[in-house]
Amino acid sequence: MSALMQEMGDKALALGVPLAVQVDLTYRCNERCVHCYLDHDDHGEMTTTEIKHLLDELADAGVFILTLSGGEILMRRDFFEILEYARQLTFCVKLKTNGVLIREREAARIRDLGVESVQVSIYSHRPEVHDAITLVPGSLKRSLTAIRFLKSQGIKVTIANVLMTENMQDYQDVRALADELGVRATLDPTVTPMMDGNRSTLRLGAEENALKRLFRDQSLVGDVDEYCAVPSKPNEDELQALPCSAGHTAAYVSPYGDVYPCVQFPLTCGNVRRQRFIDIWRHSEQLKEVRSIRLKDLTSCSQCTHGSTCTRCPGLAFMEGNMRGPSTQDCEKSFARTGIPSANLLSRKPAAVNLVQIRATPNIAQASA
Amino acid sequence: MSKLYIARSPKLAARVLDGEMMIMSGQDSTLFTLNKTATVIWQAADGKTTLEEIVERRIVPEFEIDADAALQDAETLARELASHGILQVSEEPIAPANPAAGDAQ
Numbered sequence A: 001m002s003a004l005m006q007e008m009g010d011k012a013l014a015l016g017v018p019l020a021v022q023v024d025l026t027y028r029c030n031e032r033c034v035h036c037y038l039d040h041d042d043h044g045e046m047t048t049t050e051i052k053h054l055l056d057e058l059a060d061a062g063v064f065i066l067t068l069s070g071g072e073i074l075m076r077r078d079f080f081e082i083l084e085y086a087r088q089l090t091f092c093v094k095l096k097t098n099g100v101l102i103r104e105r106e107a108a109r110i111r112d113l114g115v116e117s118v119q120v121s122i123y124s125h126r127p128e129v130h131d132a133i134t135l136v137p138g139s140l141k142r143s144l145t146a147i148r149f150l151k152s153q154g155i156k157v158t159i160a161n162v163l164m165t166e167n168m169q170d171y172q173d174v175r176a177l178a179d180e181l182g183v184r185a186t187l188d189p190t191v192t193p194m195m196d197g198n199r200s201t202l203r204l205g206a207e208e209n210a211l212k213r214l215f216r217d218q219s220l221v222g223d224v225d226e227y228c229a230v231p232s233k234p235n236e237d238e239l240q241a242l243p244c245s246a247g248h249t250a251a252y253v254s255p256y257g258d259v260y261p262c263v264q265f266p267l268t269c270g271n272v273r274r275q276r277f278i279d280i281w282r283h284s285e286q287l288k289e290v291r292s293i294r295l296k297d298l299t300s301c302s303q304c305t306h307g308s309t310c311t312r313c314p315g316l317a318f319m320e321g322n323m324r325g326p327s328t329q330d331c332e333k334s335f336a337r338t339g340i341p342s343a344n345l346l347s348r349k350p351a352a353v354n355l356v357q358i359r360a361t362p363n364i365a366q367a368s369a
Numbered sequence B: 001m002s003k004l005y006i007a008r009s010p011k012l013a014a015r016v017l018d019g020e021m022m023i024m025s026g027q028d029s030t031l032f033t034l035n036k037t038a039t040v041i042w043q044a045a046d047g048k049t050t051l052e053e054i055v056e057r058r059i060v061p062e063f064e065i066d067a068d069a070a071l072q073d074a075e076t077l078a079r080e081l082a083s084h085g086i087l088q089v090s091e092e093p094i095a096p097a098n099p100a101a102g103d104a105q
């Protein structure tokens, strides 16, 4: 982030301005990624008029960066109408897409409309791995073709790669592919639970040893010793820190108009079909609560040695049951990085070895039945 | 001094934050911020109003400054913004280039 952007972010925080908002236009999708956290049915998406009205409200509220995502944004027939309207309101528009429906014509239109950047998900350089994740044969080829069309129009493209057990071994090749295509690449070893609370997708996440290797890859983290150093407990200043931008300078709106602090923080704070966005932003009790939380208020994390260096996501903690609690996925990452387990992790380690032995003894099992 | 017309470039992203305009260039994602006076000029840059009129009507009364000095500053500013591709400057009125990138709010 540039120093100027940081300065604008600080100003927005001080003034209570939602600088960045993600709007998911639809949860429908033409891929079926195995790790996806969404239900792809249409439960009554906002209409074109409703979305335009929302965009007016977001512009009035001071939103500068507007991310349009989904689902797959191009599944909406009115996508370009919405995009054109957003650009008339001079948002800095970023798009997230799988690219499957982007051909030369769409890429040219995206360029003409002055989109800031486009993020395309690529899970592997190998079709047999990427397509096995999207569950759509030929999807890697189509996504890469889209990236080439977008690049040839001079559009800034980023490849986003979610790392799971299935594609972990390929991340360096994906980065090489990004270099070859002349685009940026990001990778994230976080699999998000389903929005409805179902946590079955988490089984796809990278194993501990794979994470350890990832965090020790110098080409990713730079100084490995520094990155993986044993942290010291948070100091007084760090205990006053905000967890992240969610609800402070950033928000999320679902295709049904629900407002959350972040796409990964499904705490309903209001609905733009019934209330003005700015009223939700300013007066929602849920957002006020999110905003009130500092590291010192977190039950385990304030006492945890990882407190100041952990990537703890309050949204993941919320999905685990307590927005002031730890996020076990982040505890696992902190452990893989430093070798120091958090108290939360220690309390979850299976202490079941003895019990298994007891159950293996038929007589005792019968005796306790 | 000849008449100068100024127009906001298309393909920019822009929003006012605390009276100051944030502008992101569509070409290379460089972020600019304009101070309050420059923001007023940029917002008034419709391609139809001359810089002189903008300064006379919007800057001089609001910021209580000398008209000649203000116009000179405004012209320097306009040329600088033009060099970054965020403003178009011409001696003729400028037609809107791309309706999609439309008027700044």
Ligand code: SF4
Pocket (backbone or CB within 6 Å): A243, A244, A245, A246, A262, A263, A264, A265, A312, A313, A314, A315, A316
């Ligand atoms: S840490 Fe979690 S809640 Fe915060 S912005 Fe990131 S994804 Fe959203």
Ligand code: SF4
Pocket (backbone or CB within 6 Å): A300, A301, A302, A304, A305, A306, A307, A308, A310, A311, A312, A325, A326, A327, A328, A330, A331, A332, A334, A342, A343, A344
């Ligand atoms: S490691 Fe776990 S308990 Fe410690 S700060 Fe991170 S999320 Fe909280």
